[in-house]
Amino acid sequence: MMPELDGLDLCRRIRESNPGHYVYFILLTARENKQDLIEGMNAGADDFLTKPFHFEELHVRLRAAERVLDLESALAAHNEHLNQVNNELETALGHLRADLDAAAAIQASLLPKRPARIDDLDLHWLFHPAATIGGDIFNFFRPSDDYLIFYHLDVAGHGVPAAMLSVTLSRVLSDELHAGQLTIEDPGVELRIRPPEVIAADLNERFQADDESSQYFTMIYGYLDTRTGQGRFCQAGHPYPLLVRTDGNVETLGSGGFPIGMLEDVPYDSIEFDLQPGDRLLLYSDGITECHNPEEEDFGPERLAAIARACRDHPAPDLIETLDESLEQWRGQNVFEDDISLLLIGRCRASS
Amino acid sequence: MKAELHQSVIDGIDVVTITGRLTAAEVPEVRQTLAATLEQGEALLVLDLTDLGFVDSSALSTFISALKHARSRNGDVALAGLTPAVRALIELTGLHQVFGIYDDATAAAAGLRRDSTSGKN
Numbered sequence: 001m002m003p004e005l006d007g008l009d010l011c012r013r014i015r016e017s018n019p020g021h022y023v024y025f026i027l028l029t030a031r032e033n034k035q036d037l038i039e040g041m042n043a044g045a046d047d048f049l050t051k052p053f054h055f056e057e058l059h060v061r062l063r064a065a066e067r068v069l070d071l072e073s074a075l076a077a078h079n080e081h082l083n084q085v086n087n088e089l090e091t092a093l094g095h096l097r098a099d100l101d102a103a104a105a106i107q108a109s110l111l112p113k114r115p116a117r118i119d120d121l122d123l124h125w126l127f128h129p130a131a132t133i134g135g136d137i138f139n140f141f142r143p144s145d146d147y148l149i150f151y152h153l154d155v156a157g158h159g160v161p162a163a164m165l166s167v168t169l170s171r172v173l174s175d176e177l178h179a180g181q182l183t184i185e186d187p188g189v190e191l192r193i194r195p196p197e198v199i200a201a202d203l204n205e206r207f208q209a210d211d212e213s214s215q216y217f218t219m220i221y222g223y224l225d226t227r228t229g230q231g232r233f234c235q236a237g238h239p240y241p242l243l244v245r246t247d248g249n250v251e252t253l254g255s256g257g258f259p260i261g262m263l264e265d266v267p268y269d270s271i272e273f274d275l276q277p278g279d280r281l282l283l284y285s286d287g288i289t290e291c292h293n294p295e296e297e298d299f300g301p302e303r304l305a306a307i308a309r310a311c312r313d314h315p316a317p318d319l320i321e322t323l324d325e326s327l328e329q330w331r332g333q334n335v336f337e338d339d340i341s342l343l344l345i346g347r348c349r350a351s352s
Numbered sequence: 353m354k355a356e357l358h359q360s361v362i363d364g365i366d367v368v369t370i371t372g373r374l375t376a377a378e379v380p381e382v383r384q385t386l387a388a389t390l391e392q393g394e395a396l397l398v399l400d401l402t403d404l405g406f407v408d409s410s411a412l413s414t415f416i417s418a419l420k421h422a423r424s425r426n427g428d429v430a431l432a433g434l435t436p437a438v439r440a441l442i443e444l445t446g447l448h449q450v451f452g453i454y455d456d457a458t459a460a461a462a463g464l465r466r467d468s469t470s471g472k473n
Contacts, residue, residue, distance in 0.1 A: 156410040157376055209413075218409060218445070237409070237445040258446040259409070262416055266446070286409060298437075338408075 008043045015044035022072040024065040028053070100132045100160075107133050107163055110170040112140065115317070119226055120277070121148060122346040124316040126324055127339075134339035135162030135217070136285045141175035143183045144191045148226055149173075152283035152343045153219035154238065156259070165207075165215055172203070173221070193223045196234035200260060200268040204236075207261040216261035220254075220283045222270070229275040229347055234268055236260050239286050242305055244312055246278035246349070250305040280316070280346040282308060287338035288323075294332045303330075316346050354378060355404070357385050362461040365396045369457070371403040376410040386418040395427025396464045400457040402433030407441055419451065428452065428467065432460035 005013075011025050027045040029036050037048055046068070047061055107129075116123040123140060135155035143149055151173050155162040171177065179185055182199060184192045199221055209215045220241055222233025233241070237259030243251040253273055258266045275281055284304065291299040307326060311319035320342070327340060355372040366389050374382065390397055397418060419429045430452040434442060442448050452467070454460035 154409070156413065216413070239444070256444045256446050259412075262413075262445075263450065266450075290408065 008039060011040070011043040011045050021076070022069060024069055026061060026065065103160070103163060104129070104132045107137070107167060110137065110139070110167060112138075116140075118142065118148065120348040121224075121226060122316050122344075122348055124320050124344045124346070126320050126342045128336055128341070129339050130287070130336045131159050133160065133163035134341075135166050136287065136339035136341040137166040137170050138283065138341060138343045139170060139173070140343070140345070141178070142226075143175070143178045143193065146225060146227055147191075147193055148224045148345075149178065149182060149193070149222075150224070150283070150343065150345060151219060151221040152238065152285070152341070153217050153221075154285040154287075154339065154341075155215065155217040157215075161215065165217065169203075169207075169217070196222050196232055196270040197268040200234040200236050200257075200270075204258070204260045204264075204266065204268070208264055209261045216259045218259045218286075224275060224345070229277075229279075231273050231275060232270045233273065234270040236268065237262075239284055239289055239301070241273075242282040242284075242301070242308060243273060243275070244280040244282065244305075244308045246276070246312065248309050248312055250309050252301070252305075275345070275347045277347050278312075278349040280308065280312070280319075280344055282342060282344055284342040285339060287336065287340045288327065288342060290338065291327055291331055291336065291340065293330050299327060299330050316344050319344065355382065357382065359385075359389065362398070362457055363465060364393075365398060365461040365464055366390075366393065367398040367400050367457050367461065369400040369403070373406040374404060374411040374414070375406075375408045379411055379414055382411070382414045383417055386414060387421055390418060390421045390425065390427065394468065395422045395425035396468055397422055397427070397429045398432055398454075398457050398460040398464065399429060400432045400460075401435065401438055402456065403435075404438055405435055407438050409441070409445070412441065412445060412447070415447070415451070428464055430454055430460040430464050432457045 007027050011027065014023050014025065025045045026047045026049055027040040028049045028051060029040070030051045040048060047065065049058065049061060111127060112123065112125065125138065127136070129136070135157060136153070138152040140148055140150035153166065153169060155165045173182070182194055184194060200219070218237035220233050220235055220238045222231055224231035235254035235257045237257060241253045243253055245251065254271055257268055273281070288304060289299055289301050303326065304323070307323050308319060311322055323342065355370050355374040355378050358369040360367045360369065368386060368389060370382070386397065399415065415429070415431070422429045431442070432454045433456050434453065452460065452463050454463055
């Protein structure tokens, strides 16, 4: 018997001390009394034995204790395994997040750096990838002093597979690699731009999706003669570009076309447009027009056109900001399900 | 909100009715169902889209893979009952030029039967 500590106190202390493994506690008591039992169990005892006890009874109670302790140690081993796996997963997830962030940085580095003023052209954009990385990509560059080449494309799906293809495409459609691919340079002859429908057909041949991956993309690819404002583009399944005139008229350009990589040997064509002083051309992905509000209603091309019309006398960044705010209000609590992107090519007014 | 698939037969031609909203998340399941249907019989398939409110651009791939599958077996796929949103996407992506498009499943089945017996495919 213990001189300073009774059984209940010992039990409480053991429970508080948390020795790292389970201590099975059988309280031995002289009286058979419900109150003692309740007090003992409250103090953390697992079982009870009343004096005088039979060895046989002690034996079976110890067997029960053994079963509980065996179970406890099996659980402890299992928990340790789970903890270890969990730590490994957390480390792996950390690596994946770091990789995704690095991929997002690479993707961002392939977009235009800052709003650009090229002669009398004004270029602005809006870009919100749905995940860390996305399938939308766009850019523009000058293959010569007289032309601007531009594109806006959307790889089907999103996440890593879509981003990998969009990054590849941004290298194919780049300033560094345009010679011989996007343009034809004959010695002594002015640089010529290859027709957009030819570029689209080339890409369609090179990027045929195998049947399982369905890695096709939609695209507007075109060029603009910066001297005259005359241009051409090919619409490969991408939403219809909007041409915002100074008088507030918003024209929907194009008549559709096959996405790239979806079907082999299909024809592509291009259409002409003219960008007069004060006009703006808007290229955008379906992430904008298909952005849902909580009632599952699409934002739609009409709302985009209305914003473009309302902002036509304001600087281009105002239009971008207004659109951004409208989309945010529209979706409410929803997250963006798809990449949101828009490229604005404006021609400055003659007076400015 | 997910799409639901229902299979039936009109005049010996398989009809898969897709209702609801068809998005990227459902591509694998739909693709598999359509492939399994096309593996049997004459590989003639009607997709009844009368109650399909929305298709996103990645889910279009299920129609395309069904079409390629059917044509590899000398069959064909026809689309029936396009809602305005689905019709808009089909036209934007030029696919009305590669699929037979009909007002309803009965007309689509008759069209497939006619084309297959006249040896168009």
